[in-house]
Amino acid sequence: MERRALLSLIAHSATCAIAAAAFVFVAARHVVLSGEFGPVVPFHTTNRLLASTIHSRAGSERLLEVFQSLPEKEPIAVMYHDEGVDTFTAFAVLYFAWPRKVQAFPIKHGNLASQMQALAAAPVSAAFFCGVEPPPGTEPLFRIGKGLSLSTRTTPQPR
């Protein structure tokens, strides 16, 4: 009886040890331990991501500056390709646009022409183009970063 209990204990311990070792062995190559520390700034996430999308190091501050010149109570429009980095840029515009409402005009399945028409008729104070070339003759047009431009329909308020 004692021998049986001892064998049972040995088998149990061996199983646990092998299982734990196997788990760690398989997991070790997939656990991610790297990361780039800093910079320690308030817009750490949005700056880093805007740096990779619109190639602007202080993209968050730039967007905030732009929004300070736009009326708070009027909505804005965002036109973007509904895939990849353009979607992130569009969401970043939405993030900083508060308290303004944001009308989205995603481009997909060849609806560019209809979306441009809808945008032209939209009652917005400004339109952001994320990865989309504004229609010819759009003025005034301000380039915020690579692939991000702004067209205002009201005169920007000086700060």
Added chain:
Amino acid sequence: MTIVGLLAGFFTLFAAGFGLILLQVGAGARIQLPQACALSWLFGTGVISLLLWLGGMFISGPVLQLGVAAIAIALALAGYFAFKRGQAHFFCPRPRTWVEWLLVAVIVLQCGVMFHVALGYTLGWDGLFNWEIKARYAFLNAGVMPASYYSDETRLMTNPAYPLWIPLTELWLYLWMGEPHQFWIKLLFPIYYVIGAVLLATFASRLTGRRWIGLLAAVLLFFVPCLTNTPGGVQVGYVDVPLGVLYLAGIGLLLLYLQNADPAAWRCAALCIALLPWAKKEGSLLWLVAVICAVGVLWRQRRSWSGLLWLLPGLFIMVAWKAFCISVELTPKHDFATVSFTRLVASLPRLDWIVFRLRGELLDLSHWSIMWPLLLLAFVSLAIRARDLRLLVLFFAIGIPVAVYTGTFFFSDWPDWAAHMDAAIGRLLLHVTPLAWLAIALAMRPPSVQAKISSG
């Protein structure tokens, strides 16, 4: 000043929670310090986020912040006086062998690594556009979630219907720092990992009677790849890991209550369970499962059914949140169709793919290593060696959420419902991951000790 404010925010969160813990323990109680500190964080974030939400309906700005801070300090003081009066005392279990010292050292190192990883990453998509965005908007609105946000159809993709445990905790830190800060706020999430590791170690140690098993389970938890390499992990500011830790706390305390019949364990379990619906929408399902487990435990302990009253706060939170959403004319988001038998029958062709995808996820070594097969082995082992209510509670508490989460994809209204499942299933499984490790730890208990506990 930002750092000073951040530390003040952390202090008030911890103080409120610690006071609440001290108010739960009975006279003469021995309070295990690591477990108490871990639960303090969960309770503190719950209390302060609820106070900000409710208080924000009446006041705002510095008055709101000072009012909530005053209540936090009052809770801490009330807890202190209750502790003194009841002559309870703290104890901190020290490692007894070199193996336990080594495991503790590894856990400390792993916690440090988690902080390093979290601070080295940006917030993820949901971390920024689902959770932190709410904290930012509330900060810009004098500490109160703007009512117009909920009915703003143009911000529907930020999920305004999601409850506010994490966003208002983030807001609390922003109020103390004086600004939204996307870098420092990331400290929140590895803290939840640390809490999870501490609770897993203490629960598993107490339930198995072997401290090294608890410590080993906490060490192994770190190696679940999903915790660091997927959207939903610790490093990207999602709520899934904190929710999993909260769920572990609730069910783990229930199991301790089942073992020791300690009323404080019951009360603390109930408070953790009450916070589940406040964390995320899926928390309502976890609340329901936890309540069913709690009813079973209460029945087994042959205790007065008045103990069920402690389970009501979670229901109040759900009802209050629902009423609030109706009052602010929340724009509904249609990720899922209405649940109906007709819809289920119509979606049956999805069954093959859903089962295939779930099996693929559970066996995905790059996400989970061999964790899920280990869990299956653990359940088989426990079923053979110790068929008791603890096994049933764990099986139910892990299995039902997995089954229901999988089943929801029959009702997915996404144009590409398969992509919906691809995007979500990994994160949903994180909700039961810490609890799965508690089950695995129980199965690691040596047979001879198992027989003694079962017969006792």
